[in-house]
Amino acid sequence: xxxxxxxxxxxxxxxxxxxxxxxxxxxxxxxxxxxxxxxxxxxxxxxxxxxxxxxxxxxxxxxxxxxxxxxxxxxxxxxxxxxxxxxxxxxxxxxxxxxxxxxxxxxxxxxxxxxxxxxxxxxxxxxxxxxxxxxxxxxxxxxxxxxxxxxxxxxxxxxxxxxxxxxxxxxxxxxxxxxxxxxxxxxxxxxxxxxxxxxxxxxxxxxxxxxxxxxxxxxxxxxxxxxxxxxxxxxxxxxxxxxxxxxxxxxxxxxxxxxxxxxxxxxxxxxxxxxxxxxxxxxxxxxxxxxxxxxxxxxxxxxxxxxxxxxxxxxxxxxxxxxxxxxxxxxxxxxxxxxxxxxxxxxxxxxxxxxxxxxxxxxxxxxxxxxxxxxxxxxxxxxxxxxxxxxxxxxxxxxxxxxxxxxxxxxxxxxxxxxxxxxxxxxxxxxxxxxxxxxxxxxxxxxxxxxxxxxxxxxxxxxxxxxx
Numbered sequence: 481x482x483x484x485x486x487x488x489x490x491x492x493x494x495x496x497x498x499x500x501x502x503x504x505x506x507x508x509x510x511x512x513x514x515x516x517x518x519x520x521x522x523x524x525x526x527x528x529x530x531x532x533x534x535x536x537x538x539x540x541x542x543x544x545x546x547x548x549x550x551x552x553x554x555x556x557x558x559x560x561x562x563x564x565x566x567x568x569x570x571x572x573x574x575x576x577x578x579x580x581x582x583x584x585x586x587x588x589x590x591x592x593x594x595x596x597x598x599x600x601x602x603x604x605x606x607x608x609x610x611x612x613x614x615x616x617x618x619x620x621x622x623x624x625x626x627x628x629x630x631x632x633x634x635x636x637x638x639x640x641x642x643x644x645x646x647x648x649x650x651x652x653x654x655x656x657x658x659x660x661x662x663x664x665x666x667x668x669x670x671x672x673x674x675x676x677x678x679x680x681x682x683x684x685x686x687x688x689x690x691x692x693x694x695x696x697x698x699x700x701x702x703x704x705x706x707x708x709x710x711x712x713x714x715x716x717x718x719x720x721x722x723x724x725x726x727x728x729x730x731x732x733x734x735x736x737x738x739x740x741x742x743x744x745x746x747x748x749x750x751x752x753x754x755x756x757x758x759x760x761x762x763x764x765x766x767x768x769x770x771x772x773x774x775x776x777x778x779x780x781x782x783x784x785x786x787x788x789x790x791x792x793x794x795x796x797x798x799x800x801x802x803x804x805x806x807x808x809x810x811x812x813x814x815x816x817x818x819x820x821x822x823x824x825x826x827x828x829x830x831x832x833x834x835x836x837x838x839x840x841x842x843x844x845x846x847x848x849x850x851x852x853x854x855x856x857x858x859x860x861x862x863x864x865x866x867x868x869x870x871x872x873x874x875x876x877x878x879x880x881x882x883x884x885x886x887x888x889x890x891x892x893x894x895x896x897x898x899x900x901x902x903x904x905x906x907x908x909x910x911x912x913x914x915x916x917x918x919x920x921x922x923x924x925x926x927x928x929x930x931x932x933x934x935x936x937x938x939x940x941x942x943x944x945x946x947x948x
Contacts, residue, residue: 546864548573553855553863559831559898563862566894572886584839587873588760594652598623600659602670606679607701615694616672616679617701620658638710638737638892639702640666645872646689646718647767648676653742653872654716657885664889667706671698681775684782688802689718689748690819692726699726703735712892713739717842717872720744720834721821727832728824738895740833740888743840743872746851749816751843752795760842765794782807825854825861833862833891835884837869 543551546567554560567573601622606614640661644654650670658668673694675681687694702711713736715723720741727734745751755761769789776785782805791797803815817823834855836846843849846865855863864887866874874884 543865546573548575549867551865553852553865554861555856555859557859559859559895560862562894562898563831563833563891566890567864567887570887570890572883572890582868584837584841584868584870584873587868587870587875588841590875591651591653591870591873592649592763600655600662607698609694609697611683611685613674613683613685613694614680615674615698616677617698618670618672620662620668620670622662636706636709637665637667638712638896639706640668640712640714641699641702642668642670643695643713643715643719643722644670644672644677645716646721647764648673648771649767650677651716651872653874653882653885656881657714657888660881660885661889666712666889667709669702671695675771675775681778684778686801687722688815688819689798690721690725690821690823692722692729695722695726696730699735710737710896711735712737714888715739715741715744717743718745718748720746721748721819724821724825724828724832725819725823727828727830728821729827731824731827732829734830736830737899738831738833738892740835740891742835742874742884742888743837743843743869744834745843745849746822746834746854747849748819748821751849752798754844755793755795756842761794765791765797768797822851822854825858828858828860831860831862831895833864833888835864835866835869835874835887837866837871837874839868840871842871 543553544564545551547570550567550573552560552564552567554563600620602618603621605617605619607617608614640658642654642658644650654670658670661668672679673687674683675686699711713723713726723739723741724744724746727736727739756764772779773789776789779785779788783801784804784806787804788797788800791800799812799815803810803812834850836843836850838846840846840849850863855861869875869884874882876883
């Protein structure tokens, strides 16, 4: 039996033990693994879900109720109203019949283990970086779907760049999202980091948790191939650190129209230090060790490989790989000063929709892991908080795709229409200003100056109208 098959079987066995020993297990957050973090019994949850209300916690202030027991947490603005209308019309959020996949651990397990069938057809490109490293771009080219819809009438198909989790595993939901996006008229492409998912590690350097330098070069290449197409970003799980770091560092020069994070990890340092429930911690750690074992000889000159493969937690593994290096060791504090995904979040100038679940067994309870002030104060960040869904699950009965996929693509469509409307109003204001200016050329200078000032205000007010 291959090594990876044995490791996968071991991971499945541990998760099976988790289900059997669930009442006895305690997570690092002081609760039973998978236990609801919100106050109230199940009957009260059902009543709230029937009323359309979301989880009652510290997010209660400034939230908007949505169908299916979800809620939207955001700062009021014109853009927020547009997104809220789109979500309230979404059929994906409508409550359906409960299935056997409703449990958080089953949702998470199916997401990480089960393959998608049939899988998409991928065309791989290797992109050589400035330091001679390699990253991979998997373009989804099939299967071709009859009646394929275009994202927006009369416009070029948009590019959807998907960033998998930081462990490098290509999951069922990532492939499902790409298939659905291809059907809706997008050009989906999957970004793989150095040494991940078959991408060769040609230099002894891996990508730190929140370093977006490689992603910047990939986006530049995608813009070169599709210069006029809109670009959207989607991250899965811990891949959100890369997406948020990129948006923060690039600001208004990110070339991105909109972004979404599925079960994002926002407080990354605290997440590593607190640790995950042991089955997930051991499973993710084992997956990373197996993936890097093939490069053990190449990494010996820069990393203490014996310490790396003896690590017993994700934090120890991260420290051995990026902090306790032989060439340039740094402290744990310095590492997170450079890689915290929220270090430049105030510079982000792109709407970001974060989809989270209150029963996420990997990230933990939302009142401990989500930064409420980010969604209440930043007009570009929106939190869709669901009652159920696990970690990156949000599954429905087959053959329906995960409802998070539907919501993301619908929100991107709403953003496109919103910005197109704003551009159209900008053009009308310009034409009106030109017409009125031509008719008033013979008027007094004072009247012309007042008219010009009024028209300028009318023209440029749209730029910030959706962030007020």
